[in-house]
Amino acid sequence: MKKRVLITQHIPEEGIRLLENQFDLVYHDVRTPLPSSELLESCPDAAGVLCLLSDRISQDFISRLPSLKVISNYAVGINNIDLQAAKNRGVIVCNTPDVLTQATADLALGLLLAVARKLLPADRYCRNREFKGWASDLFAGFGFQGKQCGIIGMGKIGTAFAGRVKALGMTVVYHNRKIAESPEKSFSFSSLDDLIKNSDVISLHTPLTPETRHILSRERLLQMKKGSILINTGRGELIDEQALAEVLKSGHLYGAGLDVFENEPIIHPDLLTLDNVVLAPHIGSATLETRNEMAILAATAIIEVMQGLTPGNRVVI
Ligand code: DGY
Secondary structure: OOOEEEEOOOOOHHHHHHHHOOOEEEEOOOOOOOOHHHHHHHOOOEEEEEEOOOOOEOHHHHHOOOOOOEEEEOOOOOOOEOHHHHHHHOOEEEOOOOOOHHHHHHHHHHHHHHHHOOHHHHHHHHHOOOOOOOOOOOOOOOOOOOOEEEEEOOOHHHHHHHHHHHHOOOEEEEEOOOOOOOOOOOOEEOOHHHHHHHOOEEEEOOOOOOOOOOOEOHHHHHHOOOOOEEEEOOOHHHEOHHHHHHHHHOOOOOEEEEOOOOEOOEOOHHHHHOOOEEEOOOOOOOOHHHHHHHHHHHHHHHHHHHOOOOOOOEOOO
16 A cells, blocks of 8 residues: 655645656645644644655654655755654754755845845835936945855855855955855855944844744844844844844945745734835745755655665755
């Protein structure tokens, strides 16, 4: 008898094709998360779960699937899964690293450029037919040459972003739990306090853990350099969003580019009204190529675990 695999939401066809011949799939082809109770009811004997970052895989969820062997998260971030509960049950957890590195770094750069050069207000200005001619101060923005970018979390995505801002003429400092084995000697380690006080741009690339939740607290947001830019393509909970809205409103920051939010899909209402903020609906990895590769990686991990192999993308807990 084929083992059963639960797929909690829509994923690209490539992933489904890999799994459908080998397993009895319970595929919820939906684009918003279903309640846990509904998922559990649909496949109580699941040996594998392929889930999205918007599914909460709690201790209770894991405990109700007695046949569960593997949870494969269609994301690199794994803060939606109770890792300790999985470990205690001997359930393997996998994610989708590497394949989304460049796409996510690209989006972080796109947000930075859009904020710095006021592209969204400038686009609206043109569409509203307000453009009456060239003027020396029209949408004059933030230049990059010689300024400092501080990267919090110098993993693969942070390093890819560092290369991009270096190309803009910025110097790069980073803060990490440990000194990164960085290929670039010009990227230097900094204490978190110094990075926050001295950077003209700060970009967040650290995983969300209990230690990094609100790593940009109100106090730290106020310590950021006046006129600096904040970019977040990591997780919304890294920032105190209420405090960020206030700091942006006060004009202390030049602006912010945000792809992730503290209570997704809800966005703090004040952020929606501010002109110096560029918002994106958590699309860091959203290129067609990357999303297909993520599906293949997530599906392959399930196949490998069922074959008794250890996937390279197994999360070490
Ligand atoms: C991830 O993979 O964790 C991203 O946030 C989604 O692309």
